[in-house]
Amino acid sequence: MLTKFYQHSLALVFAINEINSNTKILPNVTLGFRIYDSYYYEKMTYRTTLDLLFKSHRLVPNYMCSASKNRIAVIGGLGSDTSIFISDILSLYKIPQFSYGSFASEQRETEHLPFSYHVATKETHQYTGIVWLLQHFGWTWVGLFVVDDDNGEHFINNLERLFSQHEICLAFIQQIPQKNRFNEMTEITNMFSKIYQFLKLSKASICVIYGDNRTMTLLITIVCSLNDDYKELKSIGKVWITTSQIDFAVSRLERGLDLTVFHGSISLTIHTQELLDFEKFLHVIKPYSTVENKFVKAFWKEAFECAFPDSLVTNTCTGKERLENLPDTVFEMHMTGHSYGIYNAVYAVAHALHAMYSSQYNYQSVFGCKSPEFHDPQPWQVLPVSRCSDSCQPGYQKRKKEGEQFCCYEWAPCPKGKISIQKGRCCSTCPEDQYPSHDQDHCIPKMINFLSYKEPMGICLASVAVSFSLITVLILRTFIKHKDTPIVKANNQDVTYVLHITLFLCFLCSFLFLGRPSKLTCYLRQSAFGIIFSVAVSCILSKTTTVVLAFMAIKPGSSMRKWVGKTLTSSLVFTCSIIQVCICVVWLGTSPPFPDFDTKTMTEEIVAECNEGSVVMFYILLGYMGLLSFISFTVAFFARKLPDSFNKAKFITFSMLMFCSVWLCFVPSYLSTKGKYMVAVEIFSILASAAGLLCCIFSPKCYIILLRPDLNKREQIIARKH
Incomplete structure (x- = not known):
């Protein structure tokens, strides 16, 4: 006898006593009960279920031998197998069963328990709890001890997947x-x-146990029966994790065993609630003061290992023994999860009966007569639900069964991106600023996201922009300091300074793309980027054109000499730049960019972005800049072999090749990215192309100015020409 489970019976008695003494529930009706043992054996479960239904003095199946017994519902059993065995008989007579133990397989529940109602949580929640517990402590090497039955196989399959x-x-x-x-x-x-x-050789320090109380009892017996070897096992440092079906309950045979190796075990339990009156109820129970003397005495003898005076044993039960002095493996004073399930099941039956009798009273009040239908309540009337299909949980929607009546349907998960909040409702879409939860039963607000200065990517891009801006300033300072040297004077000194300033602004304009978009930054950033880069490319084009014209002008009788000078280069820079300015003015005047929120691209985020207003104008801006770059590249390519000591065409050719490659890669990259990464792609393209122009055009000159001043002389230049 497992005395710890005697609390289940006491919880049943306690709940019925509460209801019978409550004038607001079932007035003038007294509830009774009968308790039967399944003995953890299939044949005895079937036999005791038949005894419950039909036995008075002898068993006559399918014949009610006693009219005084009005059986309304059955509470049990603790194990899912026991519940199925009981249901095999009860379902024939439409008698409801309230199972207070967890159930492993939902499919088996549907097939075998048509009139069953659960008061405990589903077992699948325990799988998630075990995984969470292991992750919390960082335990990734785990052993399993699992009962060898269908439920154990189901447990292994689910846990292996998780x-x-x-x-x-x-x-x-x-x-x-x-x-x-x-x-x-x-x-x-x-x-x-x-x-x-x-236990001895495995390196796994964590052992998960799944089964029922018999599984745990057998494991305790095996471990504690290892004699001398067991002493060695005490120090192996195992952590035991047990499911809610398992309880550390021992019989008189196992009570003397040393359970040190199981100290510190972690058990998943079923929800319970502390009832103060229940503990008072337990203190009242005594073997000599209880009407059910034989039942209490059997428990008392087993729990306290004593005997009553009518036996020959010397250790006599006095009746003054205290339940609270018993160890938890023998009996617990606080209400366990399974006992709380029994308590709730009794109240569920009582409230259902109360609703039935209330309906009978209303019928009599309206029609002034008694209703024979409700005069003698039948078991099938408790919880009167009549549906072709069961109700479902939130996150699912109805789907009609082919070839069935319209009221017969099945439940299917909501489509991706939709939710159902209430049972039986159709799936609906979340608002634009929210997204569905994992279980698709509620909406979660989306987080607003943008390329921030605080995140690593934003910090990196901002650092690169600042670094190249400082390098540009240093190069410009070097050129101003050595402005009287031949290499600085050559090929229009003013255009060189303008190019330095525009490259400096190119690096700085990347900051218009960082941070949360505002009305001002959205209005300026694309136009500023387009105009500044157009001026920079125009300066490079003018430099290359000057080299070509200068070479052609030195030929005898050439008419190109009149074109060589500052007037041509300045006019070329102004003309090419003003066209881009006009494009930007038209864009900003007709359909300017503005701050916007993209709620559709990302599932769990709202992207704060700049709506370009007119995408066509944006690509016209890029197209014109690409045209200038292509012309500059072409002119520089054909002028790269001209015999001039200060010929920059070779470096300009390479710089424009890099520039064009960056912006050709930009278009597909920009179109294939989403959210803040689109902005990051554009910033990277701005920095990469500007850095390419700066390094390829000015690094050779800086090398001569700073490291080879001997080459920066007029005599040296004339000698190199000849």
Whole structure:
């Protein structure tokens, strides 16, 4: 006898006593009960269920031998298998069953328990709890001890899938048969040997146990029966994790065993609530003061290991023994999760009966007569639900069954991106600023996202922009300091300074793209970028054109000499730049960019961005800049071999090749990215192209000015020409 489970019976008695003494629930109706034991055995479960229904003095199946018994509902059993065995008979007579133990497989529940109602949480929630617990402590090497039955197989399959998803590995899986399944002594010996090897040799410090109380009792017996080897196991440092079906309940035979190795075990429990009156109720129970003397005495003898005066044992039960002095493995004073489930099940039946009698009273009040239908309540009337299909949980929607009546349907998960908040409702789309939860049963607000200065990518891009801006300033300072040297004077000194300033502004304009978009930054950033880069490319084009014209002007009788000078270069820079300015003015005057929120591109984020207003004008701006770049590249390419000591065409050719490559790659990259990464692509293109122009055009000159001043002389230049 497992005395710890006697609390289940006491919870039933306590709940019925509360209801019978409550004038607001079932007035003038007294509830009774009968308790039967399943003995963890299929045949006895079927026999006791038949006894409950039909036995008075002798068993006559399908015949009510006693008219005084009005059976309304059955509460049980603790295990899912027991519940299924009971349901096999109860479902024939439409008697509802309230199961207070967790159920492993939803499919088996649907097939075998048509009139069953659960008061405990589903077992699948325990799988998530186990994974969360292992992740919390960083335990990734775990062993399993699992009962060898259908529920154990279901547990292994589900846990293996969850473990693989969360990178938790299984060190071993050991299935434990039930006690009544051992056929030979060799099976017991093999089982002892396997478990001992796993405990002693496996490096896994975490062991998860799944089964029922018999599984735990067998494991305790095996571990504690290892004699001398067991002393060695005390220090192996195992952490045991048990599911809610398992309880550390021991009988008189196991009570003397040393359970040190199981100290510190972690158990998942079913929800309970502390009831102060229940503890007072337990204190009242005494073997000599209770009407049900025989039942209480059997428990008392087993719990306190004593005997009553009518026996020959010397250790006599005095009746003054205190339940609170018993260890938790023998009896607990606070209400356990399973006892709380029984307590709730009794109240569920009582409230259903109360609703039935209230309906009968209303019928009599309206029609002035008694209703024979409700005069003698039948079990099938408790919780009167008549549906072709069961109700569903939020996150699902109805789907009609082919070939069935319109009221017959099945439940399918909501499509991706939709939710259903209430049971039986159709799936709906979340508002634009929210997204569906993982279970698709509620909406979660989206976070506003943009390329911030505070995140690593923003910090990196801003640092690069500042660094190149300072380098540009230093180069410009160097050129101003050595403005009287031949290499600085050559090829229009003013255009060189303008190019320096525009490159400096190119690096700085990248800051218009960082941070949360505002009305001002959206209005300026694309136009500023287009105009500044157009001026820079125009300066390069004018420099290249000057080189070509200068070479052609030195030929005898050439008419090109009149074109060589500052007037041509300045006019070329102004003309090419003003065209881009006109494009930007038209764009800003007709359909300017503005701050906007993109709620559709990203599932869980709202992207704060700049709506370009007119995408056509944006690509016209890029197209014109690309045209200038192509012309500059072409002119520089054909002028790259001209015999001039200060010929910059080679470096300009390479710089424009880099410039064009960057912006050709920009278009597909820009179109294939989403959210803040689109902005990052454009900033990177701005920095890369500007840095290419700066390094390729000015680094050779800086090399001569700073490191080879001997080459920066007029005599040296004339000598090199000849």
